[in-house]
Amino acid sequence: MKPELTAAFNEQITREFSSSYQYLAMAAWLEARSFPGMAHWMRLQSEEEWAHGMKFYQFVLDRSQVVELGPIPAPDVDFDSPLAVFARSLAAEEAVTAAINDLYALATELRDYASLPLLDWFVNEQVEEEATVSQVIDDLERAEGEGHALLMLDRELGARVGGAG
Numbered sequence: 165m166k167p168e169l170t171a172a173f174n175e176q177i178t179r180e181f182s183s184s185y186q187y188l189a190m191a192a193w194l195e196a197r198s199f200p201g202m203a204h205w206m207r208l209q210s211e212e213e214w215a216h217g218m219k220f221y222q223f224v225l226d227r228s229q230v231v232e233l234g235p236i237p238a239p240d241v242d243f244d245s246p247l248a249v250f251a252r253s254l255a256a257e258e259a260v261t262a263a264i265n266d267l268y269a270l271a272t273e274l275r276d277y278a279s280l281p282l283l284d285w286f287v288n289e290q291v292e293e294e295a296t297v298s299q300v301i302d303d304l305e306r307a308e309g310e311g312h313a314l315l316m317l318d319r320e321l322g323a324r325v326g327g328a329g
């Protein structure tokens with residue numbers, strides 16, 4: 165693998181782990197405000213991002229390259245509402261999607277076709293993640309100001325089952 169591409173994959177590993185850390189901070193914010201269902205959802209999301217980081221980590225190793233982990237920035241910890249938490253989540257996912265697209269473009273430009281199946285998987289994963297978070301945002305907007313609707317939504321999100329992938 166060309167050093168330029170290895171560096172880009174290593175950056176993506178750090179990005180996924182940073183994303184995991186950010187979701188954990190969101191879980192903590194929600195736990196503190198008594199939204200246990202949403203906090204549970206965020207914890208699972210955090211685990212999923214960790215698994216994404218490990219997928220890239222393993223891929224770099226499988227390609228006989230050296231994994232180099234970068235620093236993880238401090239997460240955002242201040243939010244105005246559950247809606248603000250999920251809006252921040254959508255913005256983060258959109259940034260990750262852009263980064264995956266850049267990786268795809270670089271791998272293609274460098275004719276590193278062995279990277280494409282993994283990147284295809286991530287392209288699909290990002291479509292799914294953006295759709296899921298957008299749906300929660302729509303539901304939160306509809307529930308705005310209605311305690312009961314918010315409680316039902318918290319219960320619903322609390323039913324999410326694990327499966328880091």
Ligand SMILES: [Fe+2]
Nearest residue numbers: 180213216260
């Ligand atoms: Fe991810």
Ligand SMILES: [Fe+2]
Nearest residue numbers: 213257260293
């Ligand atoms: Fe994600």
